[in-house]
Amino acid sequence: MAKALTKSQIAAAVAEKGGVTKKTAAEILEFIAELAYKNAKNSFTLPGLGKLVLVNRKARIGRNPATGAEIKIPAKKVVKFRVAKACKDAVLGAKA
16 A cells, blocks of 8 residues: 655645745645644635534443443544545446
């Protein structure tokens, strides 16, 4: 299985395609990440990739797998990434 691309490899690829320096490409990637963090509360969409959304989870009852004892899991907010259909089709292949 191939290794995941590192931040510097992604920046290098963006720099080569965009005709900018690697440093500028890395700054662009950092800016996109900061923008996503600030706007995730309202949902942040990366066209063609997916959407960051904030989801409220309800309180629920869980079990300790070691003892079987019931525990209360409190309600909380979580960040989810919903993958875009275009991304799914490109990675998995379009359904026939």
